[in-house]
Amino acid sequence: MADTRTLSKYWMITNDFTQNPYPVLEYVRRESPVRELAMPGGGRAWVVTRYEDAKAALADPRLSRDIHVQYELMSKLAGRPMTPPPEEANHLANLEPPRHTPLRKAISFAFTPRRAEALRPRVEEIADELLDRLAGEPVPDLIAGYADPLPVITIAELMGVPAKAWPDFLRWSTALRSHSPTDGEGVLDRSIKELSRYMSELIAAKQSEPGEDLLSALIHAAPERRLTSTEILSTGFALMTGGNDTTASLVGGVIAALLTHPAERTELLAEPGRWGKSMDELIRYVSPISNALQRVTTEPVELGGVTIPAGEIVVISVMSTNRDTDQFPDHPDRLDLSRHKPAHLSFGFGIHYCSGAHLAKVITEIGARRLFERFPGVTLAVDPSELRYQANPVVRPLQALPVRW
Numbered sequence: 081m082a083d084t085r086t087l088s089k090y091w092m093i094t095n096d097f098t099q100n101p102y103p104v105l106e107y108v109r110r111e112s113p114v115r116e117l118a119m120p121g122g123g124r125a126w127v128v129t130r131y132e133d134a135k136a137a138l139a140d141p142r143l144s145r146d147i148h149v150q151y152e153l154m155s156k157l158a159g160r161p162m163t164p165p166p167e168e169a170n171h172l173a174n175l176e177p178p179r180h181t182p183l184r185k186a187i188s189f190a191f192t193p194r195r196a197e198a199l200r201p202r203v204e205e206i207a208d209e210l211l212d213r214l215a216g217e218p219v220p221d222l223i224a225g226y227a228d229p230l231p232v233i234t235i236a237e238l239m240g241v242p243a244k245a246w247p248d249f250l251r252w253s254t255a256l257r258s259h260s261p262t263d264g265e266g267v268l269d270r271s272i273k274e275l276s277r278y279m280s281e282l283i284a285a286k287q288s289e290p291g292e293d294l295l296s297a298l299i300h301a302a303p304e305r306r307l308t309s310t311e312i313l314s315t316g317f318a319l320m321t322g323g324n325d326t327t328a329s330l331v332g333g334v335i336a337a338l339l340t341h342p343a344e345r346t347e348l349l350a351e352p353g354r355w356g357k358s359m360d361e362l363i364r365y366v367s368p369i370s371n372a373l374q375r376v377t378t379e380p381v382e383l384g385g386v387t388i389p390a391g392e393i394v395v396i397s398v399m400s401t402n403r404d405t406d407q408f409p410d411h412p413d414r415l416d417l418s419r420h421k422p423a424h425l426s427f428g429f430g431i432h433y434c435s436g437a438h439l440a441k442v443i444t445e446i447g448a449r450r451l452f453e454r455f456p457g458v459t460l461a462v463d464p465s466e467l468r469y470q471a472n473p474v475v476r477p478l479q480a481l482p483v484r485w
């Protein structure tokens with residue numbers, strides 16, 4: 081059991097924490113649920129770990145997601161102006177009302193449950209094509225070969241990106257996520273520039289030749305709802321950055337969970353109608369989002385009995401809220417498919433609630449179901465204790481998921 085004496089000041093960004101966060105989070109929830117965390121570059125953040133506090137924080141307009149508010153704060157902490165956020169980052173996930181509202185409205189038609197359901201046959205085809213490619217490999221990695229490309233291809237196609245550009249999309253998506261100081265100079269910048277150039281050209285082409293896709297629908301929307309080309313470009317970035325890594329993290333996590341829970345897997349395969357009902361429990365248990373739903377306080381805010389001054393970073397640990405016994409009293413560390421629609425916070429809460437939640441569920445259900453239907457004998461090629469998670473403050477993907485058919 082973790083205790084204060086062993087918790088380093090950078091406790092949330094250590095490898096031990098990344099690999100096995102739940103005992104530490106359980107301790108923090110109990111002892112100091114709204115707790116300071118030192119940032120490696122200097123300064124501090126406040127970590128919110130209890131479900132009720134997290135929900136209150138996500139609903140509170142004094143906690144801002146505006147990227148410009150964050151930029152001001154970072155510049156203040158650094159004592160010099162930082163590089164301002166690129167134009168592509170001015171998207172709905174990074175803005176607050178009033179700018180957030182029309183951007184959110186503009187895409188809402190494309191993410192209804194009905195639209196997500198209509199995509200099922202196509203997602204199934206994409207899943208099957210990826211599985212066909214992996215079928216000949218003796219020990220395929222289901223992260224690189226399956227969980228990663230499945231959402232990237234689905235979302236690229238939904239936006240209207242032609243198939244020949246999908247490999248580039250996969251490359252850009254990986255660069256946006258896995259960039260770290262050791263990746264080499266400029267990988268992230270170059271990927272953002274390439275993606276931005278490609279998307280701008282695509283948007284221009286769809287102005288004269290629209291297709292049956294999301295970008296065309298945004299370009300040719302009714303004048304009162306029409307976005308500028310720059311807003312359409314940044315919306316494309318929001319969908320890629322918001323949809324790819326998160327869904328990949330969930331697809332990989334759900335497959336791993338079912339590989340290690342054979343009884344639950346048999347139950348789902350015996351009664352396909354159970355997938356839909358069980359999806360929220362799988363999402364709660366897997367927790368595809370790790371720690372950082374990040375906000376900045378624009379005024380002093382009291383959370384869980386702690387007053388956080390204005391101008392401070394607040395980090396909401398979704399992963400922690402998903403195991404909070406006050407919210408999920410019945411053994412939250414267990415995957416329990418009979419738990420009825422657990423009200424997890426994995427898709428956020430409030431005005432920034434995930435636009436793609438229905439789509440993410442459809443992609444995940446089909447991704448996991450097709451794998452187990454086609455390869456009923458599939459097993460992990462390593463001991464479950466050898467599975468490793470990627471260090472990432474936002475999502476919680478496995479590094480690799482090697483299997484044998």
Ligand code: HEM
Nearest residue numbers: 172173322323326327330373426427428432434435436440
């Ligand atoms: C398992 C998969 C996914 C998870 C766990 C997830 C999670 C989230 C969360 C937690 C937020 C709120 C962020 C905040 O409040 O700070 C969010 C917002 C958002 N997500 Fe997702 N997401 C997933 C898939 C998708 C997909 C497939 C798309 C679209 C293709 C998408 C598009 C968005 C967008 C556009 C926003 C911003 C909404 C706004 O600010 O109004 N997400 N997502």
